[in-house]
Amino acid sequence: MxxxxxxxxxxxxxxGHNGLITAAYLARAGKSVLVLERRPRVGGAAVTExxxxxxxxxxxxxxxxxxxxxIIRDLDLPRHGLHILPLESTVTPMENGDYLAAWGDHxxxxxxxxxxxxxxxxxxxxxxxxxHFMAQAVKPILSMVPPDPTSFSPGDLAGLLKLGKHxxxxxxxxxxxxxxxxxMSSADxxxxxxxxxxxxxxxxxxxxxxxxxxxxxxxxxxxxxHHYMGELDGVxxxxxxxxxxTGAVSESIASAARAFGAEIRCDAGVAxxxxxxxxxxxxxxxxxxxLEASIVVSSLDPRRTFLQLLDSKELxxxxxxxxxxFKFRGSSGKVNIALDSLPSFTCMPGIGRQHRGAFSIxxxxxxxxxxxxDAKYGEFSRRPYMDIVFPSMIDPGMAPPGKHVMSIFVQxxxxxxxxxxxxxxxxxxxxxxxxxxxxxxxGFKAKILHRQVITPLDIERITGLSEGNIFAGxxxxxxxxxxxxxxxWAKFATPVRNFYQCxxxxxxxxxxxxxxxxxxxxxxxxxxx
Amino acid sequence: xxxxxxxxxxxxGANGLVAAHYLARAGKRVVVVEQHQVVDHSADIGWVPxxxxxxxxxxxxxxxxxxxxxxxxxDGGSTLELSRDMGRSVEAIRRISPADxxxxxxxxxxxRTLAGVLEKLYLAPPPDIETRDxxxxxxxxxxxxxxxxxxxxxVIDLARILPMAIAELxxxxxxxxxxxxxxxxxxxxxxxxxxxxxxxxxxxLHHHAGSPxxxxxxxxxxxxxxxxxxxxxxxxxxxxATVLAKNGRATGVVLEKSGETILAPLVVSSAPPRATLDPIxxxxxxxxARAVRNIKExxxxxxxxxxxxxxxxxxxANLCIAxxxxxxxxxxxDAKYGRDSAAPYVEVQRFNGxxxxxxxxxxxxxxxxxxxxxxxxxxxxxxxxVQLQAAEASxxxxxxxxxxxxxxxxxxxxxxxxxxIQGLYLCxxxxxxxxxxxxxxxxNAAAAIA
Numbered sequence: 001m002x003x004x005x006x007x008x009x010x011x012x013x014x015x016g017h018n019g020l021i022t023a024a025y026l027a028r029a030g031k032s033v034l035v036l037e038r039r040p041r042v043g044g045a046a047v048t049e050x051x052x053x054x055x056x057x058x059x060x061x062x063x064x065x066x067x068x069x070x071i072i073r074d075l076d077l078p079r080h081g082l083h084i085l086p087l088e089s090t091v092t093p094m095e096n097g098d099y100l101a102a103w104g105d106h107x108x109x110x111x112x113x114x115x116x117x118x119x120x121x122x123x124x125x126x127x128x129x130x131x132h133f134m135a136q137a138v139k140p141i142l143s144m145v146p147p148d149p150t151s152f153s154p155g156d157l158a159g160l161l162k163l164g165k166h167x168x169x170x171x172x173x174x175x176x177x178x179x180x181x182x183x184m185s186s187a188d189x190x191x192x193x194x195x196x197x198x199x200x201x202x203x204x205x206x207x208x209x210x211x212x213x214x215x216x217x218x219x220x221x222x223x224x225x226h227h228y229m230g231e232l233d234g235v236x237x238x239x240x241x242x243x244x245x246t247g248a249v250s251e252s253i254a255s256a257a258r259a260f261g262a263e264i265r266c267d268a269g270v271a272x273x274x275x276x277x278x279x280x281x282x283x284x285x286x287x288x289x290x291l292e293a294s295i296v297v298s299s300l301d302p303r304r305t306f307l308q309l310l311d312s313k314e315l316x317x318x319x320x321x322x323x324x325x326f327k328f329r330g331s332s333g334k335v336n337i338a339l340d341s342l343p344s345f346t347c348m349p350g351i352g353r354q355h356r357g358a359f360s361i362x363x364x365x366x367x368x369x370x371x372x373x374d375a376k377y378g379e380f381s382r383r384p385y386m387d388i389v390f391p392s393m394i395d396p397g398m399a400p401p402g403k404h405v406m407s408i409f410v411q412x413x414x415x416x417x418x419x420x421x422x423x424x425x426x427x428x429x430x431x432x433x434x435x436x437x438x439x440x441x442x443g444f445k446a447k448i449l450h451r452q453v454i455t456p457l458d459i460e461r462i463t464g465l466s467e468g469n470i471f472a473g474x475x476x477x478x479x480x481x482x483x484x485x486x487x488x489w490a491k492f493a494t495p496v497r498n499f500y501q502c503x504x505x506x507x508x509x510x511x512x513x514x515x516x517x518x519x520x521x522x523x524x525x526x527x528x529x
Numbered sequence: 530x531x532x533x534x535x536x537x538x539x540x541x542g543a544n545g546l547v548a549a550h551y552l553a554r555a556g557k558r559v560v561v562v563e564q565h566q567v568v569d570h571s572a573d574i575g576w577v578p579x580x581x582x583x584x585x586x587x588x589x590x591x592x593x594x595x596x597x598x599x600x601x602x603x604d605g606g607s608t609l610e611l612s613r614d615m616g617r618s619v620e621a622i623r624r625i626s627p628a629d630x631x632x633x634x635x636x637x638x639x640x641r642t643l644a645g646v647l648e649k650l651y652l653a654p655p656p657d658i659e660t661r662d663x664x665x666x667x668x669x670x671x672x673x674x675x676x677x678x679x680x681x682x683x684v685i686d687l688a689r690i691l692p693m694a695i696a697e698l699x700x701x702x703x704x705x706x707x708x709x710x711x712x713x714x715x716x717x718x719x720x721x722x723x724x725x726x727x728x729x730x731x732x733x734l735h736h737h738a739g740s741p742x743x744x745x746x747x748x749x750x751x752x753x754x755x756x757x758x759x760x761x762x763x764x765x766x767x768x769x770a771t772v773l774a775k776n777g778r779a780t781g782v783v784l785e786k787s788g789e790t791i792l793a794p795l796v797v798s799s800a801p802p803r804a805t806l807d808p809i810x811x812x813x814x815x816x817x818a819r820a821v822r823n824i825k826e827x828x829x830x831x832x833x834x835x836x837x838x839x840x841x842x843x844x845x846a847n848l849c850i851a852x853x854x855x856x857x858x859x860x861x862x863d864a865k866y867g868r869d870s871a872a873p874y875v876e877v878q879r880f881n882g883x884x885x886x887x888x889x890x891x892x893x894x895x896x897x898x899x900x901x902x903x904x905x906x907x908x909x910x911x912x913x914x915v916q917l918q919a920a921e922a923s924x925x926x927x928x929x930x931x932x933x934x935x936x937x938x939x940x941x942x943x944x945x946x947x948x949x950i951q952g953l954y955l956c957x958x959x960x961x962x963x964x965x966x967x968x969x970x971x972x973n974a975a976a977a978i979a
Contacts, residue, residue: 150677150685176941179931183930184930188825192823218727218932366865366866376858476692477727478688478690483689487685487688
């Protein structure tokens, strides 16, 4: 055997945030843990890279808020360098030159809303209270291993009963609101509350992020709620930047894991999981080295975990077809821009505090829906929805003095583009993005020093996320809870003994949340007892 | 003022008449008030629960179960004919896709199991998930046990498929565009959703209720006419009725044209919940009134008739123009922006051998310029042969989306046919189980009143 017969209690495949969190919790419990990362640095989709000299970018994910507070506490992440800076505002430029703004100051936001609709300003607080409450109501589910309704085991029955009691405890009105959030489109849900189109468009935008759905597609109200679960220092719906970019989040978790004794090896891609007699016994690296471990944990998405790292022969046929059916359909792109100076937006001319927050390019529901229509038929959006931030305004270390970096999250860019993605198509997509920004901020194009365009195909190539889906599998109702990633296998165990899954493709999944990684570690520790 | 009744039923459609007959059977003096002067001769589409047929002794009821149940034109002039006989459907599908033909029986079986669960849910009031009543808890427990006895696959299918988009479900099973278009059309029936919208798989199964395995078009009947002909209850036609309520209690109805008032301690409305409750909104709790206003009942369907010079050739009982899922999705895209579909989904339903009825979707409210021409073009007939009547609101009195079914229908928490107004009940398609199951809501409501 090559590789010197190293043996670990646990090997974690993939050094994204979930893999690192699992590793940290296992190491904290005294296990000898090795994390294997294919790329030269940890972080997966949460990495900061200097793409142009002096300009640092958070390549893919760009805001932090979903990271579970118990993880921040358990792993003492602030001590390991996690420092989150608040993102203060959201400005939506409208096509008539007006704007809608939400500021850090609540009263100011209300005054701004009042300008558009007194009725909406009234409804806004009530809506906020409801969403806050619903997010609280769903939170225990995020920290719960989903019970399997098809099983008759006492544990599952007890889990189902507990779940039923939890829901009934919400009381009629809130239970009904939960059903609506689970089933409605964000546009329909918001229609029940507000009348201002641009407000509904901007709110609904957080319901489409990472999905292959439009604001009028049922199921998007749930994603709305999913994003409401962001919690920074106990404040709901507060988004923020990590100082040093999202890569710094990964680095802080890695540092915590190392402090607990975990070993992290980069440039160490895993080719296969070793299975002997139906049990995982270690891994084979891409360079041929074999490493042994009592248990193996994969943080890769379900498709790569089960269809690439394992031989299908090791898995039940039905399970394999369930995993094949699991939907990814990446729909998001990212454009990173190095700027000579900040652009001025027509709706709010000049450079000011608005640049410390986000600009949401979602002027109307029809605008966002049309962007989706393009993608539905295999084209990128000609006028896409965008979420724009200037990280260098908040963390000056991200760009050389006087210069700026701009991060544009874009939807929609379908993974399966008609005719496939080519270099020319990628640039055409980048042009569509830049031209759309230019239409709201004339003069913007002249300030561009460099631009990097990332398509879902690029996300897949670089991070390994199948079809470039940023949630490692769509957050659709039929892919959640006990169905994530496959019915009967939502409890982090897999059909192969001693082989576990801990990535965003498992319950509850999605965003830089880390709940999957933590729950998986707790499950592994419980099994090992 | 006229002779007093025990109960007034608003609307002489299938649900109103079924409710009226059940109430009459229970010994109540019932009058039905209907706004239209003439009896509606169009067919009732959907499963008539056998229980209703038995209870009301509907000897005049004619169910039409055509065979083949669907004819789909294919490129190149041939057709795909789907039959009630599983083997013949498999043979027909094999000509366009052997892979799809091989999966047809299993698909049909799995869908039948799920529709069976819905049928069980539809013949009773929706489960009350907030209840503390031991009898209701036992009933819910019984339903849970029933589902689990169907096996592991059924439980998973139920959880997985109901919230799915019909397009995703069909893509999981089949490859043929023609087959997927014809099946997918049932998933968007009466919904302002395209086949790629979540919840359309539920709508598909809803309309499969009452049909045998492998038949994905609802049965058609003359239910309304048969009830009308039974003369057990008095029907007054040609006058729109508005509910009268005072101090939180229904007192009767007032007829719009004549101004006549009919008094009764019980008013049962099969009209849309919003239309019923809006005029008495002042009597309602603001939260409830808001929930009523939030009922989604957007119009998307035009019904009509097709007049042919001679019998269609080749002959068909049910012709479906929905060549692919993308075709349906594009038809929906137009409706999203408030336009009629440039290329609409059209279905021709043939009754009693020669009357041809049309179902055209998507037709949102507005002006319908050129719609008849486009329908005619899709059917390859002259536009003067097409007569269309666009609906002003959902013909189901509330779309069958997942947030508007079971205990959420017509409004959350008020799914038991009762309203906050004492003595006022709802019994139409706007209540559980909704449109496409004529008579079920009427029967459930009558049972809730008794």
